Amino acid sequence: MIPAHWAAQGPGVGLNWNLVQDLRQLFEFHFMVNAFRAGTVVAVAAGLLGWFMVLRAQSFAGHTLAVAGFPGAAGATLVGLNPAWGFFAFCGAGAAIIAAVPRARAGTQGAGFSEESAAIGTVQAVALALGFLFVSLYHGFLNGINALLFGTFLGITDAQVGVLVAVAAVIVLALAIGGRQLLFASVDPDVAEARGVPVVALGVAFLLLLGFAAAEASQITGSLLVFALLVIPAATAQRLTARPAASIALSVVIAVAVTWLGLAAAYYSSYPIGFFVTTFGFAAYTLAQIATHRAGGRQA
Amino acid sequence: MNLRSVAADPTAATTAPTAELVDATASLGGRTVWSGVNLTVEPGEFVAVIGPNGAGKSTLVKVLLGLLPLAGGEARVLGRPPGEASDRIGYLPQRRSFDPGLRVRGVDVVRLGLDGDRWGVPLPGLGRIRRRRGEDDRRVDEVLRLVGATGYAQRPVGRVSGGEQQRLLIAQALVRRPALMLLDEPLDSLDLPNQAAVAALISSICRDQGVTVMLVAHDVNPILSSLDRVVYVAGGGAVAGTPHDVIRSDILSRLYGTPIEVLTTSDGRLVIVGHPEAPARNCDRHRQQG
Numbered sequence: 254m255i256p257a258h259w260a261a262q263g264p265g266v267g268l269n270w271n272l273v274q275d276l277r278q279l280f281e282f283h284f285m286v287n288a289f290r291a292g293t294v295v296a297v298a299a300g301l302l303g304w305f306m307v308l309r310a311q312s313f314a315g316h317t318l319a320v321a322g323f324p325g326a327a328g329a330t331l332v333g334l335n336p337a338w339g340f341f342a343f344c345g346a347g348a349a350i351i352a353a354v355p356r357a358r359a360g361t362q363g364a365g366f367s368e369e370s371a372a373i374g375t376v377q378a379v380a381l382a383l384g385f386l387f388v389s390l391y392h393g394f395l396n397g398i399n400a401l402l403f404g405t406f407l408g409i410t411d412a413q414v415g416v417l418v419a420v421a422a423v424i425v426l427a428l429a430i431g432g433r434q435l436l437f438a439s440v441d442p443d444v445a446e447a448r449g450v451p452v453v454a455l456g457v458a459f460l461l462l463l464g465f466a467a468a469e470a471s472q473i474t475g476s477l478l479v480f481a482l483l484v485i486p487a488a489t490a491q492r493l494t495a496r497p498a499a500s501i502a503l504s505v506v507i508a509v510a511v512t513w514l515g516l517a518a519a520y521y522s523s524y525p526i527g528f529f530v531t532t533f534g535f536a537a538y539t540l541a542q543i544a545t546h547r548a549g550g551r552q553a
Numbered sequence: 554m555n556l557r558s559v560a561a562d563p564t565a566a567t568t569a570p571t572a573e574l575v576d577a578t579a580s581l582g583g584r585t586v587w588s589g590v591n592l593t594v595e596p597g598e599f600v601a602v603i604g605p606n607g608a609g610k611s612t613l614v615k616v617l618l619g620l621l622p623l624a625g626g627e628a629r630v631l632g633r634p635p636g637e638a639s640d641r642i643g644y645l646p647q648r649r650s651f652d653p654g655l656r657v658r659g660v661d662v663v664r665l666g667l668d669g670d671r672w673g674v675p676l677p678g679l680g681r682i683r684r685r686r687g688e689d690d691r692r693v694d695e696v697l698r699l700v701g702a703t704g705y706a707q708r709p710v711g712r713v714s715g716g717e718q719q720r721l722l723i724a725q726a727l728v729r730r731p732a733l734m735l736l737d738e739p740l741d742s743l744d745l746p747n748q749a750a751v752a753a754l755i756s757s758i759c760r761d762q763g764v765t766v767m768l769v770a771h772d773v774n775p776i777l778s779s780l781d782r783v784v785y786v787a788g789g790g791a792v793a794g795t796p797h798d799v800i801r802s803d804i805l806s807r808l809y810g811t812p813i814e815v816l817t818t819s820d821g822r823l824v825i826v827g828h829p830e831a832p833a834r835n836c837d838r839h840r841q842q843g
């Protein structure tokens with residue numbers, strides 16, 4: 254439950270110099286505990302899949318999947334369902350549509366790329382238009398639209414956390430089983446195919462998982478700021494190291510860290526969580542850029 | 554090193570050809586690329602596949618890999634139908650360079666050649682997996698040393714030069730101790746000194762490791778002295794022969810449709826002059842930079 258005074262006037266809590274007390278305050282309310290649970294789960298999923306997305310240069314597809322969640326959530330609200338189901342349904346459907354477009358292979362960029370990005374861009378435009386339609390059909394929804402687009406951490410129920418955990422578990426399990434083949438198929442599709450790796454099927458499966466990860470992240474950062482969790486931690490990690498295992502781990506750590514910091518900052522202030530998560534991510538990315546630039550960009 | 558004993562398959566009869574095409578036809582998108590092709594590659598041979606752009610050289614490689622089924626005729630590779638022996642074939646696709654932004658090290662690319670098709674992630678701490686990892690690490694180090702890539706294998710692969718990438722890719726193709734290496738234009742887009750160095754590396758791998766090598770090339774000059782056999786793909790067919798049989802002015806000129814001279818140097822080496830498709834002018838390869 255969200256305490257009434259908090260919902261009405263913003264946090265009735267203040268930051269002071271006693272860190273222990275601050276932390277205790279942070280977890281005083283069950284809704285905040287749930288926010289940390291959900292945020293952590295979402296950050297792990299986004300950090301993992303975001304890493305492969307950046308490696309495969311599919312950020313545009315990832316962003317489009319995130320935007321596809323917006324009409325889903327708005328439509329679900331319109332028909333009286335939990336927005337979470339709308340996020341999952343529409344992100345999944347968006348992934349299926351994008352997967353049906355022939356993907357440009359690493360060896361044949363140039364040729365296939367424009368067709369692919371045109372299709373993805375179309376999906377994104379349609380998604381935004383639909384979302385707008387659903388919002389205008391549902392009068393009095395104007396408060397909710399902010400949460401859908403820019404994120405919220407209020408009112409996450411135990412059941413919602415359960416769904417987030419289940420979906421994240423599927424993502425982690427799938428990567429544990431097929432992650433190495435996906436890495437091979439992403440870095441070197443021609444050789445992987447000749448070795449019998451199911452390159453096309455992996456690409457489709459990856460997009461579907463990415464859709465689910467985007468749906469998860471949307472529920473914390475909102476549809477428009479999913480990049481904060483999907484791209485920024487992965488891009489920062491890949492700047493800092495070119496060792497795949499270390500880089501993946503770092504991507505997850507950064508995603509979790511910016512989520513925790515964002516939640517804490519949003520709790521102690523009256524500004525939205527999406528802003529804080531994005532800002533902390535951006536700071537990490539900028540620091541990584543500066544650090545590696547200083548190091549001459551030759552690090553491994 | 555004990556590579557030779559591992560590379561040679563003890564179960565295969567010594568007389569069985571490494572690759573064999575009988576009256577083979579390949580078609581792409583309903584169009585016949587080549588037909589009536591007969592070809593035998595013996596174990597340990599160094600074979601060049603040459604021919605003009607679009608003649609079907611890469612198609613030949615894909616047929617041998619089992620990526621493209623024959624439209625007619627028969628093919629056997631390492632004693633089995635194509636595609637069934639893919640774990641004993643090292644493949645270097647015709648390609649451009651890696652994306653400069655790709656944040657994966659050269660050593661990782663080589664390692665994927667070894668274990669990239671395995672399921673699961675290696676969990677640290679399990680004894681059997683740790684032992685396997687140790688063996689894998691040693692094998693990767695070994696091939697990196699063999700191709701002379703140790704010095705830059707820790708750098709992001711998109712950030713090393715074209716010649717260095719080619720060496721890493723040869724290491725990747727070699728890391729599983731293949732019986733056959735199919736190299737599609739590995740010398741392409743390299744400058745002349747690098748072409749000579751990489752060509753020398755490939756022919757030494759062929760000789761020292763007992764690996765059969767089929768190498769698609771635009772310019773055979775760098776490898777001419779070490780070739781056992783040349784396969785010409787042109788005009789909807791292919792012929793094979795020894796370099797001295799088929800590297801002749803009349804045949805090459807007909808093949809490429811432009812005058813080409815073959816000279817014999819004082820020490821008996823062949824040199825092709827006026828080759829129509831020097832790598833620098835071969836335009837279908839540099840698209841990706843755009």
Ligand SMILES: Nc1ncnc2c1ncn2[C@@H]1O[C@H](COP(=O)(O)OP(=O)(O)O)[C@@H](O)[C@H]1O
Pocket residue numbers: 581582584586604605606607608609610611612613
């Ligand atoms: N997917 C495809 N569908 C139809 N035709 C193709 C396809 N891929 C290649 N081709 C054509 O098949 C011919 C042989 O191609 P390829 O084997 O790549 O030639 P090479 O490697 O000798 O330059 C070319 O004319 C090419 O245009």
Ligand SMILES: [Mg+2]
Pocket residue numbers: 610611612647
């Ligand atoms: Mg070719």
